[in-house]
Amino acid sequence: MSKTMTGLSPEKLIDETIEMLAEAKMPVISTGAGMSSESGVRTFRGEDGYWREHRAEDLASPEGLRKDPELVWKWYGERLKAYEDIQPHAGYHALVQLQERIGKLPVVTQNVDGLLQKAGLIDVIELHGSLRTASCMNRCGSPPIPITEELFESLPPRCSCGSILRPDVVLFGEQLPEQALRRAFDLAESCDLMLVVGTSMLVYPASSLPLFVLRRGKPVIEINPEETPLTSLAGVTSIHGAAGQILPLLVEGVSFR
């Protein structure tokens, strides 16, 4: 853990954060790809990030999918395969512990790796959709179909109408799932603390959620080894460290109170 923006020693910063978290009755968690990096998931913009190797437009946009659906499906297939074997790290277990203590703990996530659910978090709001199902690119009206191994036998997978299928994740330029988005904004308007973990804060509208919390005068805590656009804002307590180390420290601290 490096020195802090506020000038507090790391120990004091952790103590103050534990205090805030212990007082919160309706905290909300917001996670990005960095929440899972210690479980072996690659981020998008970090050192091992996909977008350092590929153009996001090629792999995660409707245009990219139309242009080379086989390439895009291969990429999602590889990611899905990687997600099958990974396990939630200590930071995830800490969130579950916090959920048990408070009774409920909504988690808004940009991730599609399924780790929150695997760890046992119950109220997961998937802002960027999921890799569980695929839908017709042509919106022919056929219901979403589960993404299984068979789907990858002949790429690209096709809908019964002949059009290509697309995974039900949010692609660049697309609207977010309406219900998830509404829920996320409702939470930003009603929570008494937001804990933001492992996101570069560069993708809207997820990046705007903590701003609503700050506008209401409620605290925002950030856990990220790097600085983000959120780090230096008034009302933000930023802890520079890894989710798998910091979250257990915070939650253990809370449970000793």
Ligand code: OAD
């Ligand atoms: P990014 O890859 O943009 O950012 C990951 C963040 O995690 C960076 O700020 C890292 O510093 C931080 N990080 C890395 N390791 C960490 C650790 N162990 N603990 C805590 N933080 C760590 O990922 P997101 O912000 O999630 O969208 O990206 C947002 C969206 O952009 C994704 O959902 C995806 C992508 O394009 C779509 O595909 C639509």
Ligand code: ZN
């Ligand atoms: Zn169709």
